Amino acid sequence: MTSSIDPVDLARALIACPSITPARGEVFDVLAAALTANGFEVHRWVMGEAPDGPTENMVAIRGSGAPHFGFAGHLDVVPPGDGWDSDPFDPIVENGVMTGRGANDMKSAIAAFASAAAAMPQDKGTLSLLITGDEEGYATYGTPRIIDWLNERDIRPDMILIGEPTSVDRLGDTIKIGRRGSVNMWIDVPGTQGHVAYPHRADNPIPKLARVVDALEALHLDNGTDAFPPSNLELTAVSTPTQASNVIPASATAQLNIRFNNLQRGADLVRMVEDIAEREAPGSTVRARISGEAFLTPPGDLYDVVVSAIRDEMGIEPELSTSGGTSDGRFLIQLCPVVDFGLPNASMHKVGEHARVEDIHALSRIYRRILEKVFGAL
Template sequence: MTSSIDPVEFARRLIACPSITPARGEVFDLLEEALVPLGFAVHRFVLGEAPDGPTENMVAMRGSGGPHFGFAGHVDVVPPGEGWSSDPFDPVIEDGILTGRGANDMKSAIAAFIAAVASAPREKGTLSLLITGDEEGYATYGTPRIIDWLNERDIRPDMILIGEPTSVDRLGDTIKIGRRGSVNMWIDVLGTQGHVAYPHRADNPVPSLARIVNALTDHHLDDGTDAFPPSNLEFTAISTPTQASNVIPGSATAQLNIRFNNLQKGADLVRMVEEVVEREAPGSSVRARISGEAFLTPPGELYDLIVSAIREETGIEPELSTSGGTSDGRFLISLCPVVDFGLPNATMHKVGEHAAVEDIRTLSRIYGRVLDKLFN
């Protein structure tokens, strides 16, 4: 059966909805319009308030019983930025390239999956789409709330494929079988503001913060595992509130991020930083936000389905990787095995974000092969 949905045209329509994170409304209307005729029961809910909301989520389900295959993704996008040669929300196809914000990350993958579903058999098992409007933000009201919705109804997929752009040089060369965890922290050191000519009347917090930075930079976290590289701590900003060159600041702040493997837990890393800070600058404070824990999906049926579909469609043997940033898999792993696979990711978040038209069509065929293998 030929799909009744053109994945490239549907991706173009999704991109034309300016769904900057957190997203709701029009872009979900378009998804519902496509899914209901395909036999899906569509459930939409909006949660939260600014700054992390309001966020819309969608759970669309078709069929009953097992196996239950879930596809997860997000329709929110990062702000477009300056320097585009055309309107980032007025998608352009030129020389076989679809350009627009979300073309790569990840509206084209959602379109590819929906096109695949349009021709998938309906007689066996359950299909679900778990779509959030807040993956690019803090996800406060995003995928974790979808998981709450599923748990409240005792619904649990057997496996989930996330359509994040994971390929590197060619479509199909990389799938992500796990992701590192991520925690952001802000260290605040207090002092006493004063004139640089009278240091005895002030208390400069910068030397204390420098000791903290040195101590944490020298701290060895781990050596990594067979599946993950070593955990890594990076300072990303250091600031003081003063602008004048002759003022000793009254406070100093450092911002850091730790990307960590499955040897670590976010809360343990926060405690480690707190201990170093208290030792080097007693009375200083640490604020932390854990974006997600590291996870690893062990080999199994989900691996086999996706790897064989990629191999049959492209002739490529994909690398199984845990590199790169995080994804909503950090939440969904609490439900079942999770794998990320999608388009080449070179232009994600960039000005001029784009995807090759033929890659979008091939991706849809790969997703279709996965469904055929599972449900036929």
């Protein structure tokens, strides 16, 4: 069966829809039209309020019974930033390269999968696309709400592939089989504002915060595992509410992020930082936002079909990695085994984000091989 969706044409149409996170509307219209024309039943809903919403989600399903293969992705993008040579939402193809915000992360992968799915017979089991408009943000109304929707209807894929750009030097060289967890924290140390010439009438919070920072810098969280590197704490900002040179500030704040492996849990790390802050700067408070826990998909059928499809199409053996940032796999692992695999990621989030046209076509062929192996439609 010949695909009725050209992945590059669909990618261009998706990129042409400005969909800065959280996204909804036109970009979902474009994808829904392509999927509906190829036999998918498309479910869409918008939920949430600013600042984390409103967010649109989509579940598109075709077929019935086992096996059930799910593809997950996001149509939202990060803001384009300044310095583009062309309109970031007017995609151009030049010298075999497509440029536009979302070309790499990850509208091209969604288009590649839609093209592969359209080429598959419709009587081989269940195929679904789980598409959110809030992956680049806090995901408050994104993939966790898709999981709620699936659970309410007792729908559960057997395996899920997320089309994040995971390849490094060439398409197919890296699959993400797990991801580190991530937690952001803000430590607020109170003081009493005053004139620097009269320090006895003030209470400077900065030396107290400095003691907290020193204690955090001295931490050794763990040595890592066979699958994960050591957990890592990075201080990312220190601030006070006043910048005047002759004022002792009323408070001081440190911001930090911990990327952690599966030896740690987010809540435990928050309590650890709270204990250190209280010990070194009594009266301080810690605000935290856990983006997701670390997860690891154990070896199994999903590994086998993705690795063999890459091997057959590209002639290389992919590395199985847990490096890099988080993905919505941190949520979807609740349902079934999950891996991430997609385009080379060197230009993701950058000015001039782009993808090679041939890589998009090759990615669609790899996705089709995966589906053929899962559904036995060789």
